[in-house]
Amino acid sequence: MTEKLWGGRFQKTAEEWVDEFGASIGFDRELVLEDLEGSTAHVKMLGKCGILTQEETDAILGGLEKLKEQAKADELEYSVELEDIHLNLEKKLTDDIGPVGGKLHTGRSRNDQVATDMHLYLKERTKEIIALTEDFQKAILEQAEAHVETLAPGYTHLQRAQPVSFAHHLMAYFWMLERDKGRFTDSLKRVDLSPLGAGALAGTTFPIDRHYSAELLGFAGVYENSMDAVSDRDFIVEFLSASSLLMAHLSRLAEEIILWSSQEFGFIELDDAFSTGSSIMPQKKNPDMAELIRGKTGRVYGNLIGLLTTLKGLPLAYNKDMQEDKEGMFDTVKTVTGSLRIFAGMIRTMTVNADVMEQEVSKDFSNATELADYLAAKGMPFREAHEVTGKLVFTCIRKGCVLKDLSLSDMQEESTLIEEDIYDVLAPVAAVRRRNSYGGTGFDQVRVQIGKAKELLGEATK
Numbered sequence: 001m002t003e004k005l006w007g008g009r010f011q012k013t014a015e016e017w018v019d020e021f022g023a024s025i026g027f028d029r030e031l032v033l034e035d036l037e038g039s040t041a042h043v044k045m046l047g048k049c050g051i052l053t054q055e056e057t058d059a060i061l062g063g064l065e066k067l068k069e070q071a072k073a074d075e076l077e078y079s080v081e082l083e084d085i086h087l088n089l090e091k092k093l094t095d096d097i098g099p100v101g102g103k104l105h106t107g108r109s110r111n112d113q114v115a116t117d118m119h120l121y122l123k124e125r126t127k128e129i130i131a132l133t134e135d136f137q138k139a140i141l142e143q144a145e146a147h148v149e150t151l152a153p154g155y156t157h158l159q160r161a162q163p164v165s166f167a168h169h170l171m172a173y174f175w176m177l178e179r180d181k182g183r184f185t186d187s188l189k190r191v192d193l194s195p196l197g198a199g200a201l202a203g204t205t206f207p208i209d210r211h212y213s214a215e216l217l218g219f220a221g222v223y224e225n226s227m228d229a230v231s232d233r234d235f236i237v238e239f240l241s242a243s244s245l246l247m248a249h250l251s252r253l254a255e256e257i258i259l260w261s262s263q264e265f266g267f268i269e270l271d272d273a274f275s276t277g278s279s280i281m282p283q284k285k286n287p288d289m290a291e292l293i294r295g296k297t298g299r300v301y302g303n304l305i306g307l308l309t310t311l312k313g314l315p316l317a318y319n320k321d322m323q324e325d326k327e328g329m330f331d332t333v334k335t336v337t338g339s340l341r342i343f344a345g346m347i348r349t350m351t352v353n354a355d356v357m358e359q360e361v362s363k364d365f366s367n368a369t370e371l372a373d374y375l376a377a378k379g380m381p382f383r384e385a386h387e388v389t390g391k392l393v394f395t396c397i398r399k400g401c402v403l404k405d406l407s408l409s410d411m412q413e414e415s416t417l418i419e420e421d422i423y424d425v426l427a428p429v430a431a432v433r434r435r436n437s438y439g440g441t442g443f444d445q446v447r448v449q450i451g452k453a454k455e456l457l458g459e460a461t462k
Helices: 016-022 024-048 054-072 085-097 099-105 110-146 166-191 210-216 228-232 234-260 288-310 320-349 354-361 370-376 384-399 406-410 424-425 430-432 443-460
Strands: 152-158 158-164
Touching: 024 054, 024 085, 024 099, 024 110, 024 210, 024 320, 054 085, 054 099, 085 110, 110 166, 110 228, 110 234, 110 320, 110 443, 152 166, 152 354, 152 430, 158 166, 158 320, 158 430, 158 443, 166 443, 228 430, 234 320, 288 320, 370 384, 370 424, 370 430, 384 406, 424 430
Parallel strands: none
Antiparallel strands: 152 158
16 A cells, blocks of 8 residues: 555555656645644634634644744655645645644645646736836836937838937837736736645535635635636646737847947947856857847747646646646746846846937938928928838938038929928938927927836835
C-alpha cells in the first residue's frame, strides 16, 4: 500500500520517474504563502462554524503560523513524492502538531485549494503590474515634457511621412499603456472571487461559510457554482491576454528604440546600464535589453496559446491537464514585471539627440503635405494640390534637393497660387506647430495631452 495522503485504495506505488512526471511541487511551491494564507482563512472559518473546536483551531493556526515563518525564511524543504504544495504543507503541519493537522482539509479539496491559491497570487501580481505600468508611464511623461518642441521624423511604412513632436511620438505609448492598465484593472473583477469551499466539484456536507472565508482573504465575492469554481481558468487566460497586448506594445517600442539607437538613425543613445558590448568588436554598444524584451514577447504569446489549448474541450470539472496552468502564469508574471522595470529605466536614462532629429526633418520631403494643404487652403481641390506637390517632389529628386531649396519660379511653374510665404509654411517647426487639431502633434496639443496624462496618473495614485 502506498503512503501517499490519498493512497488508501491503492495497493501499488508508482515508480519514481512517474511521480516526478506527475508532480507539480517543482513549480507550485511558488504558491506557498498563498496556500498558507488560504489555509489560515479556511481553518478560522471551520472554527467559527463549530466544525473544529477552539483547541483544534488554535493548534492548527499555530502550526500554520510556524510554517509561514519558515516559508518566508526559505527554510522549507519539499518532496516530489508528496506531489504538490498542498500535500507537502499538510504533511509538515501534521508532523509538527500531530493528527489534528489532518482536520485542516475538512470541507475542502485540493481542487478548490489550488484555485484559491492562484486567485490570491494573481490578484497581487496584477496590482504589481498595474503599479509598474504607471511607473513606466511616468518615465515616458518625463521625457515627453522635456521634448515637446523637439522635432522628429514621423513614419508610415517605415518611410518618412511628416515631422512630429518627439513628445507626441512618445505619448502614443503612454496611451497604449493606459489601455493596458485598464485591461488589467478590469480583469481584477474576475480574479477577485473566492473558490474556497467549493470542494472537489460539488460543495461539501459540512456547514461551512464560504462568504466568511472569502471576507478573511479579502475577496469581493464567491463563485456561485461549485463546478465553475474549480474548473474556471478564465481569469488566468484574461491575465495572459492582457499581458500579451502589453508585451506587443513593449515590443513595438523596443523595435523603435533599437532603430533609433543605431548609427543609421542616431536619434537616441541608451545608457550603458541598459546596453552590452561585443566579445570581438570593441566599438559595439548593443541595445540588448530592448532586443530581449522584443524576443520575450513570444514567450508570453506562447503561454496564452498554451493555456487556451489546454482548456479547449476539457469536460467539467477538474482535470489533471489543468496542472499546466501555472508555469505559463508564473513565467508571464516574471517576464512582464521584468520588462516593465527595464523599460522604465531605459526610457528615463536615454539621451535624446534632438539636434540629429531636427537636422533629419530639414532634409527630407516630410513637409510635402504642408505644400498640398497650402494649395488646398487657397481653393485648389486637394487631389489637384496633391498632384502638383508630387510633381515638385519629382523635380527636387531630379535636382538633388528638397522642397525648400526650390526657387519660387520653379514652384510657380506648377502653380501660380504659390507665393513667397510658402517658405515659412515649409519650415518643419511650422509644419508641426500648425497641426493643432485635437490629439494632433502641434506643440499646444501635445501639452494638453501631457496635462491630461498627469491628471490620470494623479487620480490613479490617490
